[in-house]
Amino acid sequence: MRVLLTGGAGYIGSHTALALLERGHEVIVLDDFSNSHIEAVRRIELVAGTDIPVITVDLSDREATLRKVDCDFDAAVHLAGLKSVVESVAQPNRYYRVNLNATLVLLELLRERSVSNLVFSSSATVYGPPVNSPISEDHPVGAGLTNPYGWSKFMSEQIIRDTQRIRPDLAATLLRYFNPIGAHTSGNIGEDPTGVPTNLMPVIAQVASGRREKLSVFGGTYPTPDGTGVRDYIDVMDLAEGHVAALERNTAGVRSYNLGSGVGVSVLELVRTFEEQSERRIAYAIEGPRLGDLAEVVADPSRAADELGWRAKRTLGASCRDYWNWQVRNPYGYVSEHVSR
Ligand code: UD1
Numbered sequence: 001m002r003v004l005l006t007g008g009a010g011y012i013g014s015h016t017a018l019a020l021l022e023r024g025h026e027v028i029v030l031d032d033f034s035n036s037h038i039e040a041v042r043r044i045e046l047v048a049g050t051d052i053p054v055i056t057v058d059l060s061d062r063e064a065t066l067r068k069v070d071c072d073f074d075a076a077v078h079l080a081g082l083k084s085v086v087e088s089v090a091q092p093n094r095y096y097r098v099n100l101n102a103t104l105v106l107l108e109l110l111r112e113r114s115v116s117n118l119v120f121s122s123s124a125t126v127y128g129p130p131v132n133s134p135i136s137e138d139h140p141v142g143a144g145l146t147n148p149y150g151w152s153k154f155m156s157e158q159i160i161r162d163t164q165r166i167r168p169d170l171a172a173t174l175l176r177y178f179n180p181i182g183a184h185t186s187g188n189i190g191e192d193p194t195g196v197p198t199n200l201m202p203v204i205a206q207v208a209s210g211r212r213e214k215l216s217v218f219g220g221t222y223p224t225p226d227g228t229g230v231r232d233y234i235d236v237m238d239l240a241e242g243h244v245a246a247l248e249r250n251t252a253g254v255r256s257y258n259l260g261s262g263v264g265v266s267v268l269e270l271v272r273t274f275e276e277q278s279e280r281r282i283a284y285a286i287e288g289p290r291l292g293d294l295a296e297v298v299a300d301p302s303r304a305a306d307e308l309g310w311r312a313k314r315t316l317g318a319s320c321r322d323y324w325n326w327q328v329r330n331p332y333g334y335v336s337e338h339v340s341r
Contacts, residue, residue, distance in 0.1 A: 001117075001247065002026045002072065006059050006106060007079030009036035011191045012121065012177075012239060014044055015184060016077060019240035021048040025247075028073060030065075031080065032058040035194055039334035043188045060101035062108070069109060075117035075247050078106050081152070085125075086198055088149035099152035100159065107163050110170070118172045119246045122157055124232075124258065124297060125150035126176060134232075134264075134300035137176070137256045146292045157256070164254045171250035178232035178260035178299045180239050182319035183326035190326030191236075192333030201233075204271060205327045208280040215282055217267050219289030222296070228267035228286075230296040232260040235314035235322075245310040260299025261312040270316070277320040 003020055007013045008029030013036075017027045021044070029041055029052055038054070045052050057068045059080045081099040082088065088095040103120075110118060127135050128144035142154050157174050164170045181201040183190035193202050206212040220227045242259040265273075271282045305311045 001074045002028065003247065004028050004030055004069070004073040004076040005079070006030045006076065006102070007036075007081065007121070009033060009038065009040040010079060012180060012236060013079045014040045014189045015236045015240040016079070016243045017044045017052065018048060018184060018189065019237065019244050020247075021050060023244050025244070028053045028055065028071060030055045030057060030059060030069065032056065034058070035082070037192065037334040040189065040192070043334070047184065047186050047188050059105055060098045062101070062105045065105050065109060066112070073113070073115060075119070075250070076106060076110060076115060077119045077121075077243050077247065078103065079121040081121070083149065084198075085147050085149045088147050088152070092148040095148040095152055096155075099149075100155055103156040103159050107159070111167060116169045116171055116252070117247060117250045118160070118170065119243050119250070120156065120160055120172060120174050122174045122176045122256070123150065123153045124176050124178050124260070124299065126154045126157060129294055130297060133296050134262060134298045135258065136300040137258060137303050161254050169252055171252045172254045173246040173250055174254065174256040175242060175246060176256060176258050177239060178234050178258065178297065180236045181233045181323060182235040182237060182314065183322040184237060185322055185325075187322075187325040187329040190323065190330065192330075200231075200267060200270065201323060204274050204282055205323060207282050207284075208274065208278045208324065209327055209331060213283065215271065215284040217284050217286045218293055220286035222289070224266055224295055226266050226268050229293060230264040230266050230298065232263065232298045233265050233270065233316060233319065234260050234312055235319040238312040238314050242304065242308070242310050245304075245308040249308050255307070257304040257308060258299040258301050259304060259310075260301050262299055262301045263316075264296060264298040265316060270320075273316050274320045274324070277317055278324040
């Protein structure tokens with residue numbers, strides 16, 4: 001398949017590009033590089049040993065996108081969008097404008113080109129605070145969402161569903177990610193957060209490498225085994241392979257799938273596993289809970305196993321090892337000139 005990969009230079013996009021190439025598919029990366037680097041594409045080319053066409057455009061810009069995407073493709077994987085929960089609270093209009101327009105423009109492009117195979121990057125955020133755990137796809141969505149980022153994922157899912165009703169040939173898969181961690185084993189591709197990271201894994205890695213003094217553990221009295229928050233960490237290469245499985249199995253209609261490991265891991269368990277793999281000490285202090293945080297968010301990934309034949313394969317230790325390997329080899333991410341400053 002020839003796959004248009006929107007947001008293909010980002011953390012999940014770059015790993016998905018590799019997973020697609022490894023399965024023999026062709027990839028066209030579409031990205032505006034507002035929060036990613038062209039170097040990521042060069043690295044994918046290096047690891048995969050192939051050239052990758054790149055379309056540099058802001059997908060939320062309808063005219064520019066319809067003009068610039070002038071090649072044929074068979075399917076689209078849609079990951080382009082803004083992704084910071086904190087930023088979305090401060091800039092709601094920007095988040096809605098970019099994330100919703102990107103989805104609308106892509107759907108128009110697909111219709112214009114008679115492309116019916118779509119995989120959309122959604123989030124476990126759409127479930128809101130879980131009423132039961134683990135969370136299956138039948139869990140209610142939309143109740144209790146607290147930030148525009150989450151709402152933009154929820155609304156994009158709805159836009160795709162409504163579009164499919166008037167376009168019955170559309171085969172759309174909504175992938176609801178849990179907490180992605182890890183990196184490609186080559187150490188050439190990984191997460192390169194801009195600004196100050198707020199997600200747990202990049203913060204732990206910065207403490208391990210000495211760029212940060214300590215980790216603030218948000219909350220130590222949750223009703224969890226050790227009192228710290230429990231999440232479902234999913235290796236980014238497992239996640240990437242989930243996109244490939246979804247593309248290859250897509251049938252007309254809209255179907256949602258959780259991409260998670262099904263295993264709950266506490267903040268302190270992740271810290272300990274990272275310490276083992278990096279052979280570094282992670283200093284931490286237990287502090288008060290972060291506003292809006294939940295005690296436990298864990299996936300029931302059985303639908304993806306039953307229907308897509310996909311399940312998480314990598315261990316937590318392997319994810320920590322690979323994340324650390326990427327960090328050691330690329331201490332400043334893709335912009336290596338920072339090293340000499
Ligand atoms: C967050 C987003 C979610 C997004 C996901 C991407 C919120 C409410 N949710 O999920 O929409 O899809 O990131 O990965 O922001 N923690 C610390 N110290 C830190 C950072 C985190 O203790 O410095 C803890 C948190 O309290 C939580 C766990 O680590 O228990 C994971 O946090 P994080 O990586 O930010 O992800 P989520 O909050 O689960």
